[in-house]
Amino acid sequence: MGFFNWVFVIFVLNFFSSKPAFSGSSSSTSIGLSGIPDRFLQFAKKPELFDWMVGIRREIHENPELGFEEFETSKLIRAELDKMGVRYKYPVAVTGVIGFVGTGGPPFVAIRADMDALSMQEMVEWEHKSRNPGKMHACGHDAHVAMLLGAAKILQEHREELKGTVVLVFQPAEEGRGGAMKMIDAGVLENVNAIFGLHVAPNLPVGEVHSRAGPIGAGSGFFEAVISGKGGHAAIPQHSVDPILAASNVIVSLQHLVSREADPLDPQVVTVAKFQGGGAFNVIPDSVTIGGTFRAFSRESFMQLRLRIEEVITGQAAVQRCNATVDFFTQDKPFFPPTINHEGLHEHFLNVAGDMLGTHKVKDLKPLTGSEDFAFYQEVVPGYFFLLGMENKTRGRLESSHSPYFQINEDSFPYGAALHASLAARYLHEFQPEVSFSDTKHHDEL
Ligand SMILES: [Zn+2]
Numbered sequence: 113m114g115f116f117n118w119v120f121v122i123f124v125l126n127f128f129s130s131k132p133a134f135s136g137s138s139s140s141t142s143i144g145l146s147g148i149p150d151r152f153l154q155f156a157k158k159p160e161l162f163d164w165m166v167g168i169r170r171e172i173h174e175n176p177e178l179g180f181e182e183f184e185t186s187k188l189i190r191a192e193l194d195k196m197g198v199r200y201k202y203p204v205a206v207t208g209v210i211g212f213v214g215t216g217g218p219p220f221v222a223i224r225a226d227m228d229a230l231s232m233q234e235m236v237e238w239e240h241k242s243r244n245p246g247k248m249h250a251c252g253h254d255a256h257v258a259m260l261l262g263a264a265k266i267l268q269e270h271r272e273e274l275k276g277t278v279v280l281v282f283q284p285a286e287e288g289r290g291g292a293m294k295m296i297d298a299g300v301l302e303n304v305n306a307i308f309g310l311h312v313a314p315n316l317p318v319g320e321v322h323s324r325a326g327p328i329g330a331g332s333g334f335f336e337a338v339i340s341g342k343g344g345h346a347a348i349p350q351h352s353v354d355p356i357l358a359a360s361n362v363i364v365s366l367q368h369l370v371s372r373e374a375d376p377l378d379p380q381v382v383t384v385a386k387f388q389g390g391g392a393f394n395v396i397p398d399s400v401t402i403g404g405t406f407r408a409f410s411r412e413s414f415m416q417l418r419l420r421i422e423e424v425i426t427g428q429a430a431v432q433r434c435n436a437t438v439d440f441f442t443q444d445k446p447f448f449p450p451t452i453n454h455e456g457l458h459e460h461f462l463n464v465a466g467d468m469l470g471t472h473k474v475k476d477l478k479p480l481t482g483s484e485d486f487a488f489y490q491e492v493v494p495g496y497f498f499l500l501g502m503e504n505k506t507r508g509r510l511e512s513s514h515s516p517y518f519q520i521n522e523d524s525f526p527y528g529a530a531l532h533a534s535l536a537a538r539y540l541h542e543f544q545p546e547v548s549f550s551d552t553k554h555h556d557e558l
């Protein structure tokens with residue numbers, strides 16, 4: 113994938129970026145590279161920008177829309193981009209929007225926000241509560257859109273400083289519907305050199321960011337199996353083929369995949385979360401349906417689990433004379449790959465976030481068994497994903513995402529917007545392949 117070249121270029125250019133930027137014949141228009149994060153953060157904290165982001169987030173929060181139905185959210189995004197004078201493409205993957213800020217030429221760096229809500233009822237009583245029954249922004253994607261628009265504003269205001277093009281990716285349907293895949297199919301990553309994304313984190317302090325190089329989120333898939341036998345009277349089992357017993361043994365055998373076949377140092381999960389069959393005390397049913405999820409941190413482990421889940425279900429069902437069919441729903445719920453952060457971009461993130469927040473606020477993240485469809489982008493181009501803290505202990509604990517009591521600490525917005533903008537702007541300065549090679553030669557003697 114040409115990653116080695118990138119790592120090399122990254123190394124060389126990080127070296128330059130750590131040098132004082134205002135050396136020699138700097139004029140008033142010179143750009144302090146290391147100063148970008150702080151300048152952008154100060155800009156994002158201005159009441160005009162902060163209040164505007166909060167307003168957008170609350171408007172989206174009141175009108176949550178599910179995956180591929182984000183028509184009003186998308187309209188709002190386009191209206192704001194129009195006001196800013198930012199060019200964009202629409203529609204992309206049904207409701208998606210792709211904006212462009214900067215020179216219009218290479219290099220291209222993308223920053224991404226997801227737009228969809230969840231099908232659940234909001235239980236928080238507040239002025240901007242969801243007006244759509246059974247739908248709620250309980251994962252913070254309303255905040256993600258507001259912060260990406262904030263980044264667009266910062267970048268547009270500083271467009272003269274950009275050494276390439278920032279691609280703003282407003283993506284539909286993150287929650288299990290494969291919106292990222294559709295965006296990629298629509299060409300969103302064409303010519304893009306790298307992509308950055310973030311997620312709000314209710315349990316991490318506001319003003320902190322957490323991430324790491326390598327895997328941070330698991331690959332995830334779903335399965336459902338129908339185990340069929342022959343129904344009959346519960347008192348004369350010899351005339352039936354009992355799918356309840358077969359399904360029970362299938363579940364026990366599935367639990368041996370992680371405990372006996374997986375490397376204990378390679379975390380994996382198999383959970384059977386659904387068991388449906390029978391309806392009477394005295395009737396053996398014809399069939400039982402079971403279903404669940406499986407997770408792993410590498411594509412190889414994930415595909416091995418998938419293979420063995422199918423083999424164990426059909427093989428173990430056959431032991432009890434049952435037939436089984438297994439469905440992995442790849443049409444409606446595509447497998448999410450593991451979220452794997454690029455090594456070189458991790459260095460870039462540490463530099464930029466460290467300059468903005470102080471290195472003590474940039475912390476190592478333990479991998480999570482959750483999954484995120486940002487991983488699809490990372491399979492195509494170098495990508496980096498991080499968590500943005502929201503917790504303010506003096507205001508009490510925030511509920512976890514996907515809770516009906518989920519709330520956002522809007523004080524995190526300036527950090528998210530400024531990080532998006534700074535990661536992109538500094539990337540364009542530091543990752544210029546043509547510049548890098550001549551500079552590399554030039555600085556060889558160093
Ligand atoms: Zn979610």
Ligand SMILES: [Zn+2]
Nearest residue numbers: 251252253311
């Ligand atoms: Zn989410």
